[in-house]
Amino acid sequence: MEEYTVVKVIGEGSFGRALLVRPLHSHDQLVLKEIRLPKSGHRAAASRREAVLLSSMNHPNIVAFRDSFEADGHLYIVMEYCTGGDLLQRIKRQKNTPFTKDVILNWFGQMCLGTKYIHDQRVLHRDLKSKNIFLTSNATIKLGDFGSACVLKSSEACAFSYVGTPYYVSPEIWDNKAYNNKSDVWSLGCVLYELCTLRHPFQAASWKSLILKVCRGAYPPLPNHLPYELHHLIKHMFKTNPRDRPSLSTILTSHRISQLLQKNLPPQVRLPDPLSHHPYSALERGQTGKWKKEEGVKVAAYLGQKSLLETSHSLGGSCVEPLDVEKRKCTRKKWAEGPSESVLEVLRNADFTNSTLGSSAVNKEFSLSMDRNCSFYSCTQCQRGNCHNFISLGQSTSEEMGTPSPRRQWDKSPPERLLSLLEKAPLSLAFETYTVHKQAGENPLVGPLSQTGGDDTDGLAEDFMDSDRLESRSDDEDTDFEDDSPYDWIGELEKMTVAL
Numbered sequence: 411m412e413e414y415t416v417v418k419v420i421g422e423g424s425f426g427r428a429l430l431v432r433p434l435h436s437h438d439q440l441v442l443k444e445i446r447l448p449k450s451g452h453r454a455a456a457s458r459r460e461a462v463l464l465s466s467m468n469h470p471n472i473v474a475f476r477d478s479f480e481a482d483g484h485l486y487i488v489m490e491y492c493t494g495g496d497l498l499q500r501i502k503r504q505k506n507t508p509f510t511k512d513v514i515l516n517w518f519g520q521m522c523l524g525t526k527y528i529h530d531q532r533v534l535h536r537d538l539k540s541k542n543i544f545l546t547s548n549a550t551i552k553l554g555d556f557g558s559a560c561v562l563k564s565s566e567a568c569a570f571s572y573v574g575t576p577y578y579v580s581p582e583i584w585d586n587k588a589y590n591n592k593s594d595v596w597s598l599g600c601v602l603y604e605l606c607t608l609r610h611p612f613q614a615a616s617w618k619s620l621i622l623k624v625c626r627g628a629y630p631p632l633p634n635h636l637p638y639e640l641h642h643l644i645k646h647m648f649k650t651n652p653r654d655r656p657s658l659s660t661i662l663t664s665h666r667i668s669q670l671l672q673k674n675l676p677p678q679v680r681l682p683d684p685l686s687h688h689p690y691s692a693l694e695r696g697q698t699g700k701w702k703k704e705e706g707v708k709v710a711a712y713l714g715q716k717s718l719l720e721t722s723h724s725l726g727g728s729c730v731e732p733l734d735v736e737k738r739k740c741t742r743k744k745w746a747e748g749p750s751e752s753v754l755e756v757l758r759n760a761d762f763t764n765s766t767l768g769s770s771a772v773n774k775e776f777s778l779s780m781d782r783n784c785s786f787y788s789c790t791q792c793q794r795g796n797c798h799n800f801i802s803l804g805q806s807t808s809e810e811m812g813t814p815s816p817r818r819q820w821d822k823s824p825p826e827r828l829l830s831l832l833e834k835a836p837l838s839l840a841f842e843t844y845t846v847h848k849q850a851g852e853n854p855l856v857g858p859l860s861q862t863g864g865d866d867t868d869g870l871a872e873d874f875m876d877s878d879r880l881e882s883r884s885d886d887e888d889t890d891f892e893d894d895s896p897y898d899w900i901g902e903l904e905k906m907t908v909a910l
């Protein structure tokens with residue numbers, strides 16, 4: 411700590427402060443995040459995870475790590491200072507002046523590159539939101555705040571889990587399914603929508619309405635002046651079934667938006683031009699200017715997206731030990747078809763209105779933790795206790811392969827439990843770390859970009875143009891990889907309510 415001079419406090423988060431500092435022998439400006447280390451070993455390990463993860467990243471669109479150390483019960487993470495502040499502040503500064511299409515595409519393209527990079531490292535961010543995305547003075551986008559992130563293939567990293575910021579949480583999370591790369595895509599869709607409209611896509615006056623909108627993917631349409639490709643992309647990023655959402659690789663290389671994105675990226679971070687570097691020429695593409703799906707896969711592979719593509723075909727990524735043939739058989743994970751019907755059903759029958767949310771413990775710190783052994787199911791295909799593969803709800807890989815099903819039993823009714831918990835006022839605490847608003851007395855459902863009372867789009871999003879053209883295809887080649895420790899966070903919330 412003596413090596414740095416504190417210039418000023420930039421802000422306070424739920425786990426500590428962010429300070430602007432200067433190293434003693436330099437004029438650099440850096441950010442020093444000071445995080446109170448919890449007493450419990452598990453929770454302290456979770457706090458350290460941000461430092462460990464950040465230090466392993468090296469990408470122009472990720473906040474650069476400089477140093478980390480511990481002193482006086484605190485963890486300090488030194489990182490680059492993004493002078494442009496966070497994107498939420500930037501959006502708010504716009505007031506009612508929309509961003510230009512070029513700015514939206516440029517910033518969003520950079521977010522995609524950063525997120526694609528972490529996904530290629532098999533890391534899920536799990537808390538992507540405009541407040542965790544930063545801008546530098548030269549308009550470079552940087553993803554930050556890896557405090558909720560999770561590394562797959564790690565025996566330790568996912569023992570803690572995540573609730574998320576309600577505004578950015580995808581339908582599968584509300585349905586208590588595993589977090590996966592497409593959940594990050596959903597959250598990024600929320601950020602893109604905010605850039606396009608200066609509003610949250612899903613906002614409501616009650617928990618019920620918010621969850622319903624998210625689970626239906628019901629958002630007010632983008633303004634008509636924005637390019638068709640953006641409408642198309644948002645529609646796909648808000649597909650309720652994660653399988654139908656494009657991965658970052660697809661968005662960057664073979665989605666209808668890809669060319670626009672690439673054109674608007676800063677030159678130094680532009681992807682290689684697939685046309686000039688790739689054997690699949692414009693002629694082969696029939697001069698139509700449209701990518702065929704198979705070509706997209708090949709180009710993605712060519713551009714080095716192998717890890718994601720392999721994920722879809724063989725590796726599930728959750729085995730702690732090196733994969734062998736037997737393990738490969740059981741690692742592929744597949745999503746059940748269709749949206750979160752269970753959530754919708756419960757919500758249809760639920761009759762509570764606004765959550766009246768207590769404010770007394772708004773600043774209370776908590777961290778959700780759980781013995782990872784509780785959250786895993788052995789892989790019966792491997793017959794090995796230490797294989798942490800699991801098979802997600804719906805079809806299992808072994809069923810696809812014609813072998814008897816080691817189907818994982820789902821013994822809970824998450825939505826009912828969730829809703830009954832949400833009804834109890836103090837439960838707002840359970841979302842404290844992740845809610846957008848933290849001020850006493852404020853309704854956490856009123857986000858910083860909300861209009862009073864939320865918007866009134868409770869139905870499905872209107873189709874504003876030729877709906878067939880916007881229809882989704884199933885991105886089989888983008889098959890998800892998932893957080894390998896599905897977490898019973900509703901159970902944790904329940905425990906917390908009892909404790910209050």
Ligand SMILES: Nc1ncnc2c1ncn2[C@@H]1O[C@H](COP(=O)(O)OP(=O)(O)OP(=O)(O)O)[C@@H](O)[C@H]1O
Nearest residue numbers: 420421422423424425427428441490491492496555
């Ligand atoms: N690298 C950075 N460059 C510039 N500003 C930063 C940087 N990191 C954090 N900040 C700013 O510092 C403030 C505190 O950030 P911090 O990550 O500690 O908490 P938070 O994101 O506000 O809350 P929480 O951790 O509860 O999500 C925020 O206003 C954030 O925009």
